[in-house]
Amino acid sequence: MSPSAAKAPKKEGKSTYKFPHDTKKYQNFIAGKWCDSSSGEVSENRNPANVTDLVGTFPRSTKEDVDRAVKSAKKAFAWWRLVPPPHRAKMFYRLVDIMQKNKEMYAFQMTREMGKPIFETRGDVQEGIDTALYACGEGYRMFGKTVPSELPSKFNMTTRFPIGVCGLVTPWNFPMAIPTWKMFPALMCGNTVVIKPAEITPLSVWNLLNAVLEAGFPPEVINVVFGAGSKVGNAIVEHPDTPVVSFTGSCAVGRKIGSLAAPKLKRVSMELGGKNCTLICNDANLDLAVDACIWAGFGTTGQRCTASSRVIVEEGVHDEFVEKFIKAAKKLKVGYGNDEGITMGPTVSEEQMKTDLEYIEIGKKDGATLAFGGKRLTGPEHKNGWFVQPTIFTDCKPKMRTSQEEIFGPVVSVIKVKNYDQAIEVANDIEFGLSSAVFTQDVNKAYRAFRDLETGLTYINSATIGAEAHMPFGGMKGTGNGHREGGWGAYEFYSETKACYVDWSGTLQRAQIDDIVPKKK
Numbered sequence: 348m349s350p351s352a353a354k355a356p357k358k359e360g361k362s363t364y365k366f367p368h369d370t371k372k373y374q375n376f377i378a379g380k381w382c383d384s385s386s387g388e389v390s391e392n393r394n395p396a397n398v399t400d401l402v403g404t405f406p407r408s409t410k411e412d413v414d415r416a417v418k419s420a421k422k423a424f425a426w427w428r429l430v431p432p433p434h435r436a437k438m439f440y441r442l443v444d445i446m447q448k449n450k451e452m453y454a455f456q457m458t459r460e461m462g463k464p465i466f467e468t469r470g471d472v473q474e475g476i477d478t479a480l481y482a483c484g485e486g487y488r489m490f491g492k493t494v495p496s497e498l499p500s501k502f503n504m505t506t507r508f509p510i511g512v513c514g515l516v517t518p519w520n521f522p523m524a525i526p527t528w529k530m531f532p533a534l535m536c537g538n539t540v541v542i543k544p545a546e547i548t549p550l551s552v553w554n555l556l557n558a559v560l561e562a563g564f565p566p567e568v569i570n571v572v573f574g575a576g577s578k579v580g581n582a583i584v585e586h587p588d589t590p591v592v593s594f595t596g597s598c599a600v601g602r603k604i605g606s607l608a609a610p611k612l613k614r615v616s617m618e619l620g621g622k623n624c625t626l627i628c629n630d631a632n633l634d635l636a637v638d639a640c641i642w643a644g645f646g647t648t649g650q651r652c653t654a655s656s657r658v659i660v661e662e663g664v665h666d667e668f669v670e671k672f673i674k675a676a677k678k679l680k681v682g683y684g685n686d687e688g689i690t691m692g693p694t695v696s697e698e699q700m701k702t703d704l705e706y707i708e709i710g711k712k713d714g715a716t717l718a719f720g721g722k723r724l725t726g727p728e729h730k731n732g733w734f735v736q737p738t739i740f741t742d743c744k745p746k747m748r749t750s751q752e753e754i755f756g757p758v759v760s761v762i763k764v765k766n767y768d769q770a771i772e773v774a775n776d777i778e779f780g781l782s783s784a785v786f787t788q789d790v791n792k793a794y795r796a797f798r799d800l801e802t803g804l805t806y807i808n809s810a811t812i813g814a815e816a817h818m819p820f821g822g823m824k825g826t827g828n829g830h831r832e833g834g835w836g837a838y839e840f841y842s843e844t845k846a847c848y849v850d851w852s853g854t855l856q857r858a859q860i861d862d863i864v865p866k867k868k
């Protein structure tokens with residue numbers, strides 16, 4: 348059975364980690380040393396489930412801090428690039444153990460800083476561990492190709508080489524997993540990195556950095572600069588010595604990054620918005636579909652690029668689905684994710700909560716039916732946090748703003764369609780293309796959906812979330828610029844393919860000109 352967000356797995360309901368609620372002044376890590384920002388300024392990291400809980404303060408860094416980090420990373424690249432990959436793989440092997448040992452602590456702290464329930468943050472850390480395991484394997488693979496030459500006594504091969512300093516700008520919804528998606532393949536390929544974590548979830552990258560250092564990676568190969576996207580992020584993207592930039596976040600920021608990087612012809616990977624759909628056919632296993640829609644709609648409080656915020660249902664099962672969906676949503680237990688039995692946490696910030704509530708008003712005004720939820724939660728256990736009820740709109744038209752725009756909150760729009768063809772049409776009539784799911788017992792419909800849905804990920808009889816770390820992750824259309832994270836694709840992004848020709852004939856053989864065929868003896 349799939350883990351349902353409606354019922355937290357019993358044994359996993361509460362954190363077992365006893366964390367002293369200390370407050371700490373955290374620092375940047377630049378040129379192998381801990382240091383404050385050159386501005387001396389800091390920003391606060393607070394628990395979104397209870398804003399009276401101050402997690403710590405983190406530097407508000409400047410362009411000068413970024414300059415120092417890139418300079419150090421560039422210097423370290425000169426020798427790190429020459430370290431044999433199997434040697435780097437052994438560091439990742441140690442890192443796996445360290446992350447495993449600290450998993451519960453990382454998960455607890457991640458829930459405290461960003462809100463999702465502990466069983467989800469354990470998954471986030473596990474995704475990082477899986478990404479490290481994959482890196483161990485790649486250290487012994489990094490396959491190039493050997494291909495025949497068109498000329499005799501000549502050898503053709505390709506090999507992958509590192510590129511340089513990689514500038515990594517990471518989001519808050521997967522505060523450890525997504526940084527590992529970028530950092531681990533970048534380092535494994537022999538690059539050095541400068542990373543800017545999301546300003547509201549810096550602690551998880553701080554934890555990750557400590558694990559990387561404990562595993563024996565040379566301190567100079569990884570620099571962490573905390574601060575705002577507009578200052579630190581832009582400085583990383585614009586720096587002449589960061590030939591590679593990887594960003595996960597909003598479309599608006601992605602466009603900005605693209606325009607800053609384009610004149611310098613950088614290699615840029617962008618993972619941006621989503622408005623993912625779940626298609627429910629008349630022959631679907633409805634209970635399974637409901638479980639999946641709860642998990643994909645309200646897991647991580649709907650704050651996943653892959654969240655299923657649109658559910659497109661064939662009219663034959665629409666009413667029954669809606670009834671079951673609302674019944675299941677009622678069972679969600681909203682609260683602080685480190686507490687027993689919580690299945691949905693707060694929104695990550697006041698700003699995000701306001702966005703969700705604004706969209707709920709837009710949905711109502713545009714004529715959708717508010718079938719469940721729709722309000723901020725303000726009871727005794729919620730009053731100090733940014734909690735919004737899981738919210739379901741029905742009678743949604745495909746072109747309504749709530750059906751088209753990414754809300755990044757626990758708001759799901761249900762759209763009724765006449766038949767399967769219309770479902771595919773509605774699903775594709777959108778600017779994004781990250782994830783999709785289809786529920787049907789008909790293998791032909793399933794394969795047609797796989798072929799026709801314009802998304803980088805398609806799930807058959809499963810939720811739109813839950814990509815595995817060794818598979819390509821990324822989207823079509825407005826979701827990004829075509830790159831894939833996860834698995835082998837990431838290794839291609841973080842390395843340069845070089846072609847090498849070795850001519851051992853002892854004569855000048857001209858390709859495309861000399862048509863030399865060895866003579867029969």
Ligand code: UN1
Nearest residue numbers: 651652653654812813814
């Ligand atoms: C995201 O949706 O923002 O596929 C990342 C998943 C996770 C990663 C999601 N492995 O749901």
